[in-house]
Amino acid sequence: MVRKILLVILLLNASFSYAQTIKIDILVIGGGAAGTAAAMQGARSKLKTLLVEPGPWLGGSMTAAGMCVVEGNRNLPSGIWGEFRRHVRDFYKSRLGYDTTYNATLRFEPYTGAAILKKMTDTVKNLTVKLNTPFTAIEKDGTGWQVSITENNRTTTIKAKVVIDATETGDVAAKAGEVFISGFDSAQDTGESLAPATALPRIQDITWIAIVKDFGKTADKTMAKPQGYDAGEYACLKGKDISKMLNEGRLPNDKYMIKWAGCGNQYPTTADDLKPANRDAFYAKARLHTLGLIYYLQTELGFKNLGLDDEYPTPDHLPYLPYIREASRTKGLVRMTLNDLYQPYDLAAKLYRTAIAVGDATPGQHYGEGTAPKTDYPPFMAYSIPLGSIVLKDLDNLLVTEKALSVSHLVNASSMYPSVQMCVGQGAGATAAFCAFFKTTTKKLNVRIIQGELLDFKAWLLPFTDIKPNDPYFRPMQQIGATGLLKGIQKVNGNSAQLLFMPDSVVSTAEVEPFFKEIYARAFLWFNKEKPGEKFTQGNLLSFISEITLTEPKTLQISMQKAWKTQYKFSSDFDMNRPVTRREFAILANKFLTPFARTVDLSGRMVN
Structure with a gap:
């Protein structure tokens, strides 16, 4: 009898260990660029956060997929993305020839990038x-979610107040029941003049990137002929x-990232190919196509000195994942289109006022x-990414990032870029932290509180490239920009256009009068x-x-004259008759008029 009782107790203990339940504030699923940043921000906002990643590395596209030459957002070192950039540059700065200038294209070996991200997360409490x-699995649990994960061949249940889907292809939202769209939107649907007249199901091709090493002129690293190899595919x-093509993907330590369009390793893709049921078979074909390219490079083009080394401990030494540019997208509370990008100040919806991330990656067209x-x-x-684009309409407290972001097809061609997604992830982490901390849902978001938290952690709301993050008044200029009291100025430079704050230019009455009259009743008088x-x-x-704050004019003038250079460090002389600069205006208006404190909804409309 005693033996039977002990056996029952042991079996019960075993069943409990296989059905462990963990309660958490924020659960991030997917450890790519967005997911890593989201988890770090959620935890830094002092909420208990768990990040689960199905693979062995953090970094997703930038590391596990080998996309380690990162040009997008090099002028916008926002928050955690800027932090990662600094760590990479510090690691390589002693290497001969490594470019460490402020806005240089970031180049790194994938395993080094993954190790840096792991070290960054290891230092974050909570x-x-x-x-x-x-x-x-995922299912609703009150206002939160219950998620099943597998670790060490055991199932663990996670009860989370908020879940962030940071998978590359929106797998979490799909399992939760979200409806997706894919391919080209129609012009009628999005209002984009550059969209086709009718919707098309075509999405951008994937690329199974290869990281090769130069083993020296005399080396022969010719690999075995891949299965199904056809030299004509690469002719x-x-x-x-x-x-020259190799040099464009040059990495430290005599390595090269091969990500070639045309008949290189770009591989035709449909949204169905990326669904979980079809993924493995499709990926196997894409891997063979890249192996064929390397074999062609060695045998037909004379580069037998280049070979796949042990950068990745996979059987074929290719990256763990393909570089995915597009999958299927959600329709969130807000859908960002090219109109919001090119005309942020001219539309009825002022989505820039709800910004949580910045981007400038040149859109790709890989078909x-x-x-x-x-x-x-x-x-x-x-451009800025609006808060509403990560928020689902019908699934509370489930936020989306990566290719599931609520944007048009034409915007996704830029917003999918990993450095942009690292900024989006930080925004999602702050949003999740808001919901968890205030015990509320994504139906009751406070834009300004979330933006304030992001600014606390050095994230950018507006992509003002002429205001550096070490500027002591970076924050007030960002806040004033996010109100629209002073609007950014677009400056074209070749194939791209910057958004500038132009802090030393002077303020015109015409640009501030409409805003003042919109939010201050006494402004008309x-x-x-x-x-x-x-x-x-x-x-x-x-x-x-003086009019708005009811401060005695002479008293305000005297105190301002004393503080002009000592407190505010303005370089100009105090002169009541001189036109005020945008820097001076932003700092003083932000402090005394507090327009950033005005509540806005997810469309950017002032609500009080």
Whole structure:
């Protein structure tokens, strides 16, 4: 009898160990660029956060998929993305020839990038990271979610207040019941003049990247002929400057990232190919195509000294994952289109006021010859990602990132870029932290509190490239930009366009009068009484501050004159008759008029 009782107890203990339940504030599923940043931000916001990643590395596209030459957002070192950039540059700065200038294209070996991200997460309190841990199921649990994960061949149940889907292909949202769209949207659907007249199901091709090493001129690293190899698939490479193509993907330590379009390792893809049921078979074909390219490079083009080394401990030494540019997208509370990107200040919806991330990656167009329309983008604007694009309409407290982001097909061509997604992930982490901390749902988000948290952690809301993050007044200029009181100025530079704050230019009355009248009832009386000239002066600004705050004008003038250079460190002289600069205006208006404190909804409309 005693033996039977002991056996029952042992069996019960075993069943409990296989059915462990963990309660958490924030669960991030997917440890790619967005997921790693989201988990770090959630934990830094002092919420108990768990990150689960099915593979052995953090970093997703940038590391596990080998996309380790990162050009997008090199002018926008926002928050955690900027932190990662600094760590990579510090690691390689002693290497001869490594470019460490402020906005240099970032180049690194994939395993080094993964190790840096792991070290970054290891230093964050309140954060637990579980690698090699896939999720298997998700279901609603009150206002939160219950998720099943597999670790060490055991099922663990996670009860989370908020879940962030940071998988490359929106797998979590799909299992939760979200409806997706894919391919080109129609112009009628999005209002984008560059969209085709009718929707097309075509999505961008994947690339199974290869990281090769130069083993020296005399080395022969020729691999075995891959299964199904056909030299004709790569024939268009003959006659091309292969050395130049290799150099474009140059990495430290005599390595190269091969990510070649045309008949290189780009591989035609459909949304169905990326569904979990079809993924493994499709990936196997794509891997063989890349192996064939390397074999062709060695045998037909004379580069037998280049070979796949042990960068990746996979059987074929290719990356763990393909570089996925597009999958299927959600329709969130807000869908960002090219109109929001090119005309942020001209539309009824002022989505820039709800910004949680920045981007400037040049949009890619990676399709097989003649299989999709070419989009003639005008010079591509630096832009902000709105909060509503990560929030689902019908699934509370489930946020989306990566290729599931609620944007149009034409915007996804840029927003999918890993450095942009690292910024999006930080925004998602702050949003999840808001919901968990205030015990609320994604139906009751406070835009300004979330943005304030992001600014606390050095994230950018607006892509003002002429305001560096070490500027002591970076924050007030970002906040004023996010209100629209002072709007960014677009400057075209070749195929791209920057958004500038132009802090040393002067403020015109015409640009600030509409906003002042929109949110301050007494502004109508002030403008009728003062009738400021074309240029808004320091005296005009102090007079308006006096009117709104009911401060005695002379007292305000005296105190401001004393603080002008000592407290505010302004370089100009205090002169009531001189036009006020945008820097001076932003700092003083932000402090005394507090327009950033005005509540906005997810469309950017002022609600009080």
